[in-house]
Amino acid sequence: GESNQLKSEINQLRLQMKKNEQDANSDELNKLRKYIQNKDAEIDKLKQDIQLQKVQMVEKEKQLLPHPDKVAKTLENKDLKSTQDYPQLPQITNHQNNEEQKESQKIGHGSSPSIHPPISTFDFEIFCSSSSSSSSSSSSSSSGLLKTFSGHTSRVHSIDCSSNGGSFLCSGSGDKTICVWDLGTGKPSKMFNGHTGYVNCVKFSPYHYHNNRRVVICSSSEDKTIRFWDIKDNKEFQVLDGHNKSTYGIQFSPFNGSRLLCSGSSDQTIRLWDVQTSKILHVFNGHTWGVWCVDFSPLQSNKGDHNKSSNAGVIGGNGYTICSGSYDDTIRVWDVETLKELIVFSGHKDTVRSVKYSPYELGISGGGNTILSGSADKTVRLWDIRSKNKCTFSKGIHTMSELLTIHQDSTIRFWDIRSSKELHVMKGNEKEDDGILCLQFSSLKNKGFELCYGSVKGHIYIWG
Template sequence: MAPLTSEFLNFIVFRYLFESGFTHAAFNFGYEAGLNTSTINGHLVPPGGLVQLVQKGIQYLELETNFSNDDTDMDEDFKLLEPMDLITKSVDELRKIIKEKKEKAQKKKLRGKGKANADHKREPTRRTEMEKQHKEKELEHDSERSDVMVLEGHTSEVFACAWSPEGSLLASGSGDATARIWTIGDGPFNSTIPNVLVLNHLDSQATEENKDVTSLDWNREGTLLATGSYDGQVRIWKRSGELASTLNKHKGPIMSLKWNKKGNYLLSGSIDTTAVVWNVKSGESKQQFGFHSGQLLDVAWRNNDSFATSSADSMIYVCKVGENKPVKKFSGHQNEINAINWDPLGSLLASCSDDTTVKIWSMKQDVCLHDFREHSKEIYTIKWSPTGAGTSNPNQQLLLASASFDTTVKLWDVHQGRLLHSFNSHREPIYSIAFSPNGEYLASGSLDKCMNIWSVKEAKLVRTYNGDGGIFEVCWNKKGNKVAACFANKKVCVFDLRL
């Protein structure tokens, strides 16, 4: 390519000024630039030449940066960079910006923006014999083929999974507009083929677009499964796969869905900025709460009639059924709050945010009790250990775990307000963590396609399972001998642990 000479650049700047009506400025600029002696044929320069040159330069830089960015997949359109970034930053800096923005975009996609591709019947049905053929993938490290069951049938990313309280049923929710209930036997994996129920979220007039199953939760008895969808509807299913009720109140996708312990109320949070408490018995909304100014990203019950909500507006509200105003509000985060979680006693609330902090709140004060700042990137999820007062493991220390886009999992001693351990084995953002029922182990799932099992007491990695897709969620069964993980490659894997 021929170099861009200062003479040509001066000429197209002169033409830009002249064409824009800045006649006096154009004359002065042309005189000082000596364009009266220029050999450039002005008839060959098209109108708007400067604008076209800048636009094409920006497009070239953005194309180069996207094509050269090996860390993430190419986007379908180029809207990740601002023009000023392209003009002022180096290509390496631009690649870093794109990587970070793609990681955030993946997080948004995880919240229910996947597309569905499958064609399903209206009523829940059992899979055909072809669907029942599941294959066990060879996994690396210290796992064996008999340790892993691969559940296939979803036709899009699997965003959520949850074991029933009694432990033999595993639910999964996908971008293919279905949830599935898998029956996992106690016998060796290579001797059983799991039955599965397909819970279709399409009616006869609907298309699969915007029917992603974004969240799901079992009631305490394991008799009912609630699912939240990108279509804004909450559905309640019997464990037999029968649709018990469809709840309509939200005007946007459901981001979080939780049963209270008693099982009489179901709580949902939506992009429409509201939370709704549903009376499960009547199938009607008990109360709608609209205090937030941004998308609701998580909800968490404190007890059977009070709960907390977190939002993209950086606020947390504690609400109570029957009250028309929040009973408490917490402010202090500087960016959207991705997750909130009450400790087992309901006295402390943990929150994590894109502002890279974990905060601990008490109902006894307005400012946060602790402000943990050891993470360097967005923190997507937090979990309390099932230990300490109010749990089945009362003699063990209560801990909080957090997982971040900085590829680390951190364990916190909340009572002393300090970091205990940092687990650093993952190579990509971590979307999910889960404690084993006895609190001795912690599972983590990452976009690096690995699920890691950590010993909490010894603070070390004890097992790694390598898959062929990013992991969006991990969960333990009641006995603590199986961990399920849902993948971006449309599969659900169940790992039989012998720790």
Template structure:
């Protein structure tokens, strides 16, 4: 049981793991005295521990054009980041398909390619990475001319992308030379056009469906002073010429999106005047949405039919809007910190949100307002088994829905979510050198599978190395030989 494994971890002086397992044990309906004693014993053991998982800020989310997949990014832009990964999600199951690693600084934004086969991510060290989503590998990286690349988006043909950002974001020494808004050619890796005019960092960009126009949003949320640039600007992508400019007297813009027909724009204002604005790009008129947020609007997105929109705010709220009336349809409450990412599926049925410091990603049913899924450390089902490596710095955990998690017990953070099993995990093992892990599951009789799988993982890369088939019942025990060259398994067969 979980209580037993909590006591075992405590005997091995893995206090943090013992507390985590004890909390899982008492969370089960009608926990017994053994579970309560396990948590109590772990809690009163002397030493330093983190009861809640420690993770970095979740900074951005986006949804693929078919509405089936999501991307999220993380990192601490104002300190030493623990997790600078990008995660590729299956929104129907809430499971991570790939964890994309390669950034060494906070990842500010993510974007899907139009065909959904590739992704872009940009970070606080000027690096932009192109990813292959089929296998989670890096295809190419680009180095921007500014330190903080805050926003990125593909062009509709998938052959280029636009990035925006700036330098000295929390420093009063900010100049127009410190901002950048550029168009890249993916094949050559070169900048093909610069859009000159912004005086402050560019926080949001959007490209029209026909690929002819670009929107950019500028703000100074950290109060660096100097020249004011609280503007949304529309550009001709082919010539780089500025076509329209919309300004705010009180605060800057942190997010922007085109309406599907390209004739309008939605933009989210900062904390001084936290409203969603609608701009008519044909005649230049504007309309304020009803004020519902009480803090900066960090994200806006719109459905394919242009009828509904979603916003995420610094007030921890995500709000669904009627674009026609500018009135809120539904408010979603649950995040414990600013919602920096809020993305709506093309059909308007699913919302994907990221709460910054609460380290959660949530999937919502926008029709009935229900929260479908919440992910923190990457597992969404009860833990069934776990083991520690010899140094007790890593734990390998299996869940009742086939999830496998490699966890850093020193820093209390997720290292990898290992996807491969479909059924409950019954056994786990780590090789003596800590380089490999093995997981055993029950056979999936509903799917007509007669054999139970054993998967061997490379714990340094998170990749599946071997799939061992032969047992006809659940695999309840796994053990590596002392030299790590053999794996032994036991089953009810």
């Protein structure tokens, strides 16, 4: 009997131990479940916060900028109305033909193609930040030649550096080709053939990169067209055809996801394009000779009280403008929304070869309402959109190119805009270059800034 009682007690102890073990495991399991539930709740809260931020960003963008489709439709409707309100232009007269001959002489086509003027997309922001740290001596220089790209068989009219999708540089040339170069290796990556005339201007397309991460080059040409080239697929995939004569400067809008493109042409017009649909949204008429260069006003900023009110009363509607420089020696400012000509700046005595808006973030008085222009009259001038007056100018600069590149003496010059003083001079090789036609700053990771320029002889040089 005692043996059975002992066995029974042992079994009860075993059962109690098993129960205690199960209870302990259950407590640990419950604690773990509660911990997981708390973390799930935190994740859900984060997701909700992120979604709320996305909604707020979308709403803020809608307040700042109208929807791209709405903008495109509005511009199309206004353009249709403007063409209905004005009579058709008469046929070209002998007087107009004479004007074209004068323009051709200015351009330099025909007898001496090497004097074809440069398309200069002068980087206003980099210049100003560089000038503050540049040496005041014009003879000293800490820079040096890093690489030389050779491949073009004619002068290099335009270059652009990609800020997205890799360290690439593209170049457009009088040999009718577009080359793509790897800035890291210094080797050519692609060459595009398709234009039947000189390639006058090249730009990497921010629209295609931001929308679908395609690295795309946009080019303008003497053949009257604007073409788009996909680097990955190695092919042309889009053509904008609308200008009646050579197309020159092109520029993407900093707003609406860079969906708008403006272009200047020898047909005396500036055209506004919808890159997504390839449609012409509007044709700006006013210049009396060909339009060499164009620029969009910079993306608006609300940083600082001086910038919040800087657009007031300048332009109706969304506050964005296009400026253009022409062989008629003028700079004109156009309202992107109302499609009206706002201002005509007269002062240059020869072709305006480059125009550029001042970025807001530089802190320069007037912010994006200041335009800088360079001319074949050897001056660089600053213009205030608000007062419609010239601000100041620097004498002795041989065209806009020479402000940061050169013309015949192969020098690159840096100027202090406020004092109009020359800060620094970089000298190229006059015999090897035969003149510099275009310039671009590039910014590579951990390498600082590099200065790229294209020459009459067809070479591209990288300084750093």
